[in-house]
Amino acid sequence: MTYAAFEDRDLPATLSAKKFAPGLARQVGLVLFDGFSLLGTGMVAEVLQLANEIAAADDGGEPTYRVWLLSVRGGGIACSSSLELATIAIDAASQLHFDAVYIGGGRSAMQALEDIRLIAWLRRVVATTTEVRAIGHGQRLLEAAGIETARVVPEPPTHVASTADDTPGDDHHEALKSALMMIRRDLGVEIARKVGERALPSISTRLSALFADATRATPADKVWASARWLEENCERPISVGDAAQTFAMSERNYLRCFKLELGVTPSDYLLQVRLELTCQLLVNTDLPVDKVARRCGMRDGDRLSKIFRNRLGVSPTEYRNRHRVHADNVIGQ
């Protein structure tokens, strides 16, 4: 991958219009905020990198996609698992014309709204960029900024809006789908299919659905949409029946299709999402275990403790201590 953020020596002298003229590399921006989901943004970067590799293997040409990691002020941005990525400031990239921009979430995304430069930049990007996609709560950021969101991934049908700032329920699927569709458009179906198979071998067969006619709402489509719905509503007490009803499927059929498509049951999938969120809050906050549990849809600390023992083999506080020690060691090196 050509990670522009790691080539600061190129800036700003090389940001000429000629260099990024149509026909040359596609410019893709990933806008990051502290606490962003590495999984969501990482998947987008990964499939674009694979597209570069596969396309270059075919024709030996220059990389098709150039990815720019951006943030409001530039510099290091920490993801939800405390890894830090170097970014360039949006001001420094103001001369770039992006072919696609992905707006990431993260706990500091909403705070960033106070920065008028960000609002102005976002509005300009939405007005001039063909493909603008929100990853996770990037959608809420755009909405809060009062930005028209016609080109942004629509929210799934939901009874109650999510309230958490930092859920891990980033819409990886929609971001991934968007990136794969862009690859299909630019490089063809075969390369897009190869990228999907190499990036996500375990679910490659399911990716074939992305290349089919997206206008038909098959049970598989509904199931994938419901998975995203589960991610975004994980902090609420929801049941399989709720999900099935929301997506107009019988409960039995929903269970069957879900297992068939994702390889896990809805309850197990929901539990995994909740566990991810719980782990994040345990490591990144000082909230008591009981409060963490309530914020993650785990009812209370008792229940959370049982689930942790059962799934991870440690208690919540033990998990918190271990991962904080680990993070401190990494930083201290």
Next chain:
DNA sequence: TTGGGGTTTTGCCCAGTATT
């Protein structure tokens, strides 16, 4: 593709102990 029925898993409540 759907639903009946049996099995397994989970949720809930309660009680008790350990630690800070």
Next chain:
DNA sequence: AATACTGGGCAAAACCCCAA
């Protein structure tokens, strides 16, 4: 005293197999 953790028992929910 507050918080964290564990275990048991029962009911409900979730799941799976199989037949239509």
